[in-house]
Amino acid sequence: MxxxxxxYSEGMAPEILDAMASSNMSKQSGYGDDEFCISAKEKIKKEIGKDAEIFFVSGGTQANKIVIASVLKNFEGVIAADTGHIAVHEAGAIENTGHKVFTLKSKDGKIDAGGIKRFCENFYADVNHEHMVYPGMVYISQPTEYGTLYSKKELEEINKVCKEYELLLFADGARLAYALGSSECDTSLKSIADLCDVFYIGGTKCGALLGEAIVFTNKDICKHFFTNMKLFGGVLAKSRVMGIQFDVLFSNGxxxxxxxxxxxxxxxxxxxxxxxxxxxxxxxxxxxxxxxxxxxxxxxxxxxxxxxxxxxxxxxxxxxxxxxxxxxxxxxxxxxxxxx
Amino acid sequence: MxxxxxxYSEGMAPEILDAMASSNMSKQSGYGDDEFCISAKEKIKKEIGKDAEIFFVSGGTQANKIVIASVLKNFEGVIAADTGHIAVHEAGAIENTGHKVFTLKSKDGKIDAGGIKRFCENFYADVNHEHMVYPGMVYISQPTEYGTLYSKKELEEINKVCKEYELLLFADGARLAYALGSSECDTSLKSIADLCDVFYIGGTKCGALLGEAIVFTNKDICKHFFTNMKLFGGVLAKSRVMGIQFDVLFSNGxxxxxxxxxxxxxxxxxxxxxxxxxxxxxxxxxxxxxxxxxxxxxxxxxxxxxxxxxxxxxxxxxxxxxxxxxxxxxxxxxxxxxxx
Amino acid sequence: MxxxxxxYSEGMAPEILDAMASSNMSKQSGYGDDEFCISAKEKIKKEIGKDAEIFFVSGGTQANKIVIASVLKNFEGVIAADTGHIAVHEAGAIENTGHKVFTLKSKDGKIDAGGIKRFCENFYADVNHEHMVYPGMVYISQPTEYGTLYSKKELEEINKVCKEYELLLFADGARLAYALGSSECDTSLKSIADLCDVFYIGGTKCGALLGEAIVFTNKDICKHFFTNMKLFGGVLAKSRVMGIQFDVLFSNGxxxxxxxxxxxxxxxxxxxxxxxxxxxxxxxxxxxxxxxxxxxxxxxxxxxxxxxxxxxxxxxxxxxxxxxxxxxxxxxxxxxxxxx
Amino acid sequence: MxxxxxxYSEGMAPEILDAMASSNMSKQSGYGDDEFCISAKEKIKKEIGKDAEIFFVSGGTQANKIVIASVLKNFEGVIAADTGHIAVHEAGAIENTGHKVFTLKSKDGKIDAGGIKRFCENFYADVNHEHMVYPGMVYISQPTEYGTLYSKKELEEINKVCKEYELLLFADGARLAYALGSSECDTSLKSIADLCDVFYIGGTKCGALLGEAIVFTNKDICKHFFTNMKLFGGVLAKSRVMGIQFDVLFSNGxxxxxxxxxxxxxxxxxxxxxxxxxxxxxxxxxxxxxxxxxxxxxxxxxxxxxxxxxxxxxxxxxxxxxxxxxxxxxxxxxxxxxxx
Known part of the structure; x- marks a missing residue:
């Protein structure tokens, strides 16, 4: 067969396995203070070319859930493609935190600036909008659940609409490596970091054993994010697990x-x-x-x-x-x- | 003009005002044990022709929120028309309790048994449905937000699909008086009570000063509902307010x-x-x-x-x-x- | 007997009943825009001697729940007396919104600045406090659940500690009339408004048929509070009910x-x-x-x-x-x- | 030094590292259907001597949060020692799911049957208990946060009180290996499984790289637990990570x-x-x-x-x-x- x-059928990239094995008995601090997490964060910051707050969690639904619940206010929801992972395949993880997922009709897995703009225009034009959930964030996946890619231009347009309507922009990068590895991709880690308030770099589906790196380039929205991670069950005592993996993933390309x-x-x-x-x-x-x-x-x-x-x-x-x-x-x- | x-532009039906005035200084127990609440519940039970657990709350969003949150399990959502009140104009009150609102495309404000059945078939046919929100309830409004009515036959068909897929059936009767008062309406309080697990009889828009009567004919699903009402902020100390109104509303037709x-x-x-x-x-x-x-x-x-x-x-x-x-x-x- | x-055994003050009766058939806007709500708010602002945002809800647990849930961040809890209403008799209404209630041992129903300060000192001194719920608010009742009163000096001291530790101060005034009506009370509506970020003026237990007036003197913390009220089920369509009552309560002392x-x-x-x-x-x-x-x-x-x-x-x-x-x-x- | x-300063037991390395490139199903998870579950069931539903999550707070939130009803809380992990060091993870943590004064990190019984007696004796959070579960840690152990007799007594008051019994076994490895411990995996409705076997602090095994011996309370895990962000796509570890941990003692x-x-x-x-x-x-x-x-x-x-x-x-x-x-x- x-x-x-x-x-996600295999374990991890051999380079990661080697690093896990060779570091196995070294004594490390926990909860994000181990030397590997510190090093991995530096490497990622270097790669995106700017300062950021970086956190590691064990899976994609967890990353989406904690990021969205941490930054939205009670009365805000998140706009997503109707094919978006948070809209369909996370068992209501977002709603479980009290927030509505607004779905826009997608084309090839993508939504666009025009659709987001129309949604917001209609919302604010409605005389009853104070009785409705406010749009507070846009969620996109790069690449999408259908393997397609947002071009840099498309992201710039979405970013512009987000700024206009005070929406945060969040990119789910569960399969980000396969965007970066595609010859048709004109967005880099740097441009994604520039255009999004927060995104995550997928590990689980991209060669790590498990784990995702959440990158906040908008540092205003992640105050006490560690405690948010803790209360949503997303903190690992042995943070080295994450540190080692992302340190290796961001070494030597x-x-x-x-x-x-x-x-x-x-x-x-x-x-x-x-x-x-x-x-x-x-x-x-x-x-x-x-x-x-x-x-x-x-x-x-x-x-x-x-x-x-x-x-x-x-x-x-x-x-x-x-x-x-x-x-x-x-x-x-x-x-x-x-x-x- | x-x-x-x-x-809901005026106060209350004069009959209610009279009853409020004449009973004003009588001393009554609170939290549902006043003589008016007890009497009102008996009258409603007589009207629906069967036993039921009845509770009064101060508004429609509150009724919807508390009923839905009390009976759904963590992983369940509620199916509604895309024009349904809970889907649009309750500021995410349902999602705030952790539950997804699934929307079906409505026709003249209504959904039908066929649409609900297709939704459930697709859900259970999906190999990944354990990663998705389970449908746990159907929410309809009688009359709908567009003034239209479900016929008895339509309700029977919906009831049948609900039984087939173990969905609870909940009818929002914010404007129920205007269904009962319509010559084209072939559903009575009795038939609604027979076909739904729970429904509410609207007061606020139907001549009361404020308040709605929640009627559980399925008594298995409302154990400790009083405490649920309390924790969702829906209990009134002076329950007489509700009792008096519904006692009068259900006197002399x-x-x-x-x-x-x-x-x-x-x-x-x-x-x-x-x-x-x-x-x-x-x-x-x-x-x-x-x-x-x-x-x-x-x-x-x-x-x-x-x-x-x-x-x-x-x-x-x-x-x-x-x-x-x-x-x-x-x-x-x-x-x-x-x-x- | x-x-x-x-x-809360009787209905409402006769002055309120009269106003309800005389205004009963006047046509009013809903959702807080009726002329009575507008007038009542002006009277309350005059009484407290400063600008404020004022909202009306139907009960005390609802007031506590919506205020606390609206202003706290995910990772914050509220400090209360162990005899405080929110700690004991609201069926977990606060926890239901995701927030912990920290209880301090009370004396005669009261907590004091010293106890709050020690709690915060210990919290921030704990090396693991990022793994713990942050104190974000202090909740007091005036008068307390045991009928006792905070003196102006005690409130000033509590206010000072709150400022030091960036805690919001919230006073539950379910029985506020009985504080204001006591010869031993040296706090006025004005001083409470000056010293608290938000408080509520109790109606249900103080002569109204039902309802409480939430007063935010700290206007930074109540942006979109109406929508928060809506999503927590606390908005009344017929807001006149509240407006009429508080308009009368704040007329002629x-x-x-x-x-x-x-x-x-x-x-x-x-x-x-x-x-x-x-x-x-x-x-x-x-x-x-x-x-x-x-x-x-x-x-x-x-x-x-x-x-x-x-x-x-x-x-x-x-x-x-x-x-x-x-x-x-x-x-x-x-x-x-x-x-x- | x-x-x-x-x-949790080191990586994982060498036996686990070997198993991870040797299985690394084998292709496995995800989401719990890999051969290692299946094998690990069988071994655990054999060890406890009875049937059970077993699930793996990545950390202790996650295990506590998901178990408690999945089995409690809206109006129920969980009883714990005031030194219990869920009461202090999980940043409000339990309250975040809407549930109150009742704390009993502990002795050497433990609570006892008498204290639980008194709590429940007082609760049900209170005429206002319908206005209060219902006790629904008892949470203990074996060993406790202070390293002490519940004896078999103590667990039996607690189990008896739980049955009397319809409380579920949940044991946090974050450090369970250190109970089982102690000569003073007279509880085995078998007796814990017999006396608790659900418990978890700690991996993170007991030689695994990360992860805990949740064991439901009361199968009535874990229907659709997988979906609960998903919506709380606790499902790993690459479940092999968990399976391999627990399969090795439960091989050869x-x-x-x-x-x-x-x-x-x-x-x-x-x-x-x-x-x-x-x-x-x-x-x-x-x-x-x-x-x-x-x-x-x-x-x-x-x-x-x-x-x-x-x-x-x-x-x-x-x-x-x-x-x-x-x-x-x-x-x-x-x-x-x-x-x-």
Whole structure:
């Protein structure tokens, strides 16, 4: 069986395993004060080219939940794509903190400045808006849940609308390595850091064993964030676990390199899919490739390949996903292409 | 100026004022144990023809918030029309208690059994549904926010789907008197009580000074509801305020009669609107009438009439609302008709 | 039976009932924009001698809950007396909003500046305080749940400690009329307004039918408070109910006069209790009098008087409460004294 | 410098590191369906000798928060020792979920059946208890935050009171290995599982890199617990991280052995402390030893040893803690004893 089902099937990048092993018995402070966390934070700050407050948590839903709940006021909600992770697949983690998720209709997994602007215009134009949830933040994913990318220009436009309506901008980077590793990506860690108030750098799906690095470039909104992390259950006593991983990921360009491995494999598969006449569901430049297949194709493929099932369309065809990762083997890619 | 702007512009039905005045210095227990609350509950139970647990709170958002938060589990959300009061105009009161509001596209303010069923089928068919909010309740309004009515048959169908998917059924009756007072309404308090697990009988918009009566016919779901009311800030020390009002409202058919007054006025206006060629936005058999007007009409009308503005349509025309009530004066109705 | 069981047994002050009756059919805007609310707010501002933002809600727990939840940050808690209403008798209304109630040991229902200071010193001295709930507010009641009063000097000292540790100061005035009506009270509405960031003026227990007036003299902390009220279920559509009541209460010194009626009756009872050798549980200068009785006395009294039971002491004796109010009849007081 | 400051200074037990390394590139399902989680759960069930539902989360506060919030009803709180972790050092994580923590005065870190019974008796005897938070659960720690142990008899008594008052019993086993590894401990995993409705087996402080295993022996209370974990941010995509660790910890008696290593070192230190005339703050049979020192002793010790500071007593002396762990080196213990 070939595995193209997700990007978290393996353990961790060998470089991280080595660092874990070699540091295992060193005695370290906890709760973020270990030498690895300190070093990792410096490296990330260097990479984004500006000062920031950085915190590590163990997973993506946790990152989204704690960031959003910490910065929104009681009466504010967060605007997201209707396909956004917080809107669908986090079991109401955001609502559980008391905040509404406003959903905008997405196109290829993305929302745009125009849609956000219209939403805010309508909100403030409503004579009853004091009886309604105020928009307080915009949540985007880079890359999106459908593998697509926001261009730098698109982010700039969204940033501009956010400033106009006093919305904070938060980017979920659960798969950020696969954006940075894509040749079609014109946003860097630096530009994301410049344009967002806060974002997170995904580890779990990008070669780490677990963990995400939350980066606040807007330092006004993260006062006592550690205590917020604690009360939401997001603080690890042994913070070294996070420190070691991100210290290695941000040494020698490893993070971007891991992303590139995944994207290169995906592009190879994408070219094969196109050549063989498969219908792409959308045009993804990153590690997730979505195609439309009929019953027969789906059944046939599933004999030899583990892939993701997304939905059945109105025409009866199915959207499936091939997902590569930092750990994808070129041999497996070749075998998959043969089968296609 | 003629006032057709809402159904809460005046104080209370004179019968209630009289009862308040005559009982004013009688000494009563508080927190629901006063003689008026006890009497009112008996009258309501008689009216619905079955046993029930009944509680009084001071407003509609409070009723919705406390009922929903009390009966849902952490991981459950509530299904509502996208035009439902809890979805739009309660400032996130439901999300504030940790629960997601799922919205279904409504038609004339209503959702139907088919839509609820499809939603649940899709939910349980999703392989990832354990990562998603579970549907736990259906919220409907009778009449709806657009004045329309669920027929008994429609409620029966919704009830059936709810049973199938273990959803509780909750009816918001903020304007229930105007359903009961409508000749097109084939649901009675009895049938609503039979088909819903819990509903509330609106006072604030139906002739009371303030307050709503929450009726649990499903007694399994309201254990310790008093304490839930307390912790959500919904308990009144002087419960007599509620008791007196609902005791009077449910004496001598007053509640339905107040509703009929409002609906009769609305029907008279509706007939005039139709005769004079106005475009009805939808066909409402209750106390709210929605019409589509152009800029000129809107401006003209606003010189002499206070009415509600709902929204501007894509064609540039406006949806406005004439709202009657238990207090609407026939003379005012005639004057309005002259102006139209 | 004589009723000295609480201060919410009757309806409302006759002046309020008159105003309700005479204004009943006038058409008013809702949600706080009615002419009575506007007038009442002006009168209260005049009374406190400074600008303020004022909001009306229907009950005390609601006032406490919404104020505290609106101004505290996620990681902050509120300091209260261990006998404070929010700490004991609100069914966890504060915790329900996500905030811890820190309790300080009280003396005669009061806490003091020294205790608050020690609490904060210990908190900030703790090396692990980032793992702990931050104190963010001090909650006091004037008069307290035991009828005692904070002196102006005590409030000034508490205010000073609050400033030192960046704590907001909030006074629960559920029975404020009985403080203002006491000859031993050296705090006025003006001094309370000067020394607290926010307080509420109790209506329910002080002659209103229902309702409390929340007064923010610190206007920095109540931005969008209306929307907070809405989402916590504390907004009344028919705000006139509140407006009329507080407009009357703050006309012609009625509020203080109602308080004085209750306190005068209580003082007469207190003198009789002392003369007849009853043991006072503590020295209360307001409308609640607590005495210690044995089994026999308790049983005997309960034959003719309805009073409150507080607790059984370790020596087997009982603390009971005689509570007077704005509605207490002098004849009843005389009858009680005869029985004692 | 000698490190006796806590039990989470090092990485993980070498056996776990080996298992992580050897399994690193194996492809595994996520979200709890990996082969390691399945195997670990079987081993734990075998160890406790009964069926159970088992879940893994990344830290102790998370375990406490999710368990408590998942099983309590809105109007219920949890009873804990005033020194309990949830009462002091979790930044209000429990209150953040809407629940009050009731604190009972502890003795040596423990509460007892008598105290719980009195609390419940008083609660139900209070005529106003419907206005108060209901006790719904008892939280204990085994060993406690002060290193002490509940005996089997004590747990049985607590269990009995819990049954009587319909309270769930939850044991926080953050340091459970150090209970199991103590010769003075007469509770086994089996007896804890028999007497508690739910408990967690601590990994983070007991030799794992991170993580805790939540064990529900009362399966009625954990329906949809996975979704609760998700919405509280406690689900790891790469569940293998947890599975591998607990699979190794519960192979060949490793978990208990790691605990014994820590306890043996602590007992050696305890004997030396006693011989050298140090004042023990209390008598701890596990890996945490608390002693009372004066300023001079504290300063002297701190030159060569990193230890924990707990509090300064009223007599000016200080309570400090020496903490050993699975990773404590015998050589370091000897060096410490020389210094004492």
């Amino acid at each position: 070939l595995y193209f089902i997700n990007d 490893l993070y971007e390199r891991l992303g590139k491995t995944g994207v290169d494999a995906a592009m190879k598969i994408k070219r094969a899919l196109t050549e063989k006449g498969y219908e792409l569901y959308l045009d993804s430049p990153t590690n997730q490739q979505f195609i439309v297949v009929d019953d027969l194709q789906r059944e046939k493929l599933s004999e030899n390949v583990a892939f993701g099932f997304m939905e059945t369309l109105e025409n009866g065809k199915h959207v499936i996903r091939f997902c590569t990762s930092w750990a994808t083997d070129d041999e497996d890619v070749n075998k998959l292409i043969e089968i296609l | 003629l006032y057709f702007i809402n159904d 007053l509640y339905e009669r107040l509703g009929k007054t409002g609906v009769d006025a609305a029907m008279k206006i509706k007939r005039a609107l139709t005769e004079k060629g106005y475009e009805l936005y939808l066909d409402s058999p209750t106390n709210q009438q929605f019409i589509v007007v152009d800029d000129l009409q809107r401006e003209k009308l606003s010189e002499n009439v206070a009415f509600g503005f709902m929204e501007t349509l894509e064609n540039g025309k406006h949806v406005i609302r004439f709202c009657t009530s238990w207090a609407t004066d026939d003379e005012d109705v005639n004057k309005l008709i002259e102006i139209l | 004589l009723y000295f069981i609480n201060d 009625l509020y203080e006069r109602l308080g004085k009626t209750g306190v005068d009756a209580a003082m007469k009872i207190k003198r009789a209790l002392t003369e007849k050798g009853y043991e006072l549980y503590l020295d209360s200068p307001t409308n609640q009098q607590f005495i210690v009785v044995d089994d026999l006395q308790r049983e005997k009294l309960s034959e003719n008087v309805a009073f409150g039971f507080m607790e059984t002491l370790e020596n087997g004796k009982h603390v009971i409460r005689f509570c007077t109010s704005w509605a207490t009849d002098d004849e009843d007081v005389n009858k009680l004294i005869e029985i004692l | 000698l490190y006796f400051i806590n039990d 490793l978990y208990e052995r790691l605990g014994k290593t820590g306890v043996d070192a602590a007992m050696k230190i305890k004997r030396a402390l006693t011989e050298k005339g140090y004042e023990l703050y209390l008598d701890s049979p596990t890996n945490q030893q608390f002693i009372v020192v004066d300023d001079l002793q504290r300063e002297k010790l701190s030159e060569n040893v990193a230890f924990g500071f707990m509090e300064t007593l009223e007599n000016g002396k200080h309570v400090i803690r020496f903490c050993t762990s699975w990773a404590t080196d015998d050589e370091d213990v000897n060096k410490l004893i020389e210094i004492l």
